[in-house]
Amino acid sequence: MITIAYWLVLSSLLFAIGAYGVLTRKNAIVVLMSIEIMLNAANINFVAFSSFHNTLHGVPDPSGQVFALFSIAIAAAEVAVGLAILLVVYRRYQTIDVDKINILRW
């Protein structure tokens, strides 16, 4: 039987994998993918707590799943703008190595 602790552990493992990717990788696209993994970990937490709300508090509450939908939409907008920014950075500097992009000006 799957209790809520399993989902929370899965979510924290996913978050840690994403954080590790953000900290260690040099390729900016991989960093963006790692950020998406961290967002998905937060979404799993939302859905898990919403699904188990009746078990935990005795009242069903689907708000968490609605908020997960909002979060997915925000993640879509974020990745669109992020990829466009990476495209501009690559045109400008011929690299997307995050260690080499260290001046925050044009």
Next chain:
Amino acid sequence: MSSKWPRRLAIIAFVLLLVGVMLQVDWPNHGIDENAPTNEDVSKTLFGEKGDNLSGYGLVMFFIGILLLVALLGGIFLAKEEEK
């Protein structure tokens, strides 16, 4: 290569902290029951109950639509070819 180990150790410590704190809590020891929200409940929360104009997240959906449109336009503006 050696500079990766502090980050790895930091992440492992972070995971141990998170999982340890989570397992400290006395979570209820049973799975999802039959009253867990279904897709119907999610849609009712999202768009409101019938006859109740004030419930639901319609306005938030509207603003998220605007946000996605702005992100689309911004992405196109950033990514379009520069004219020489």
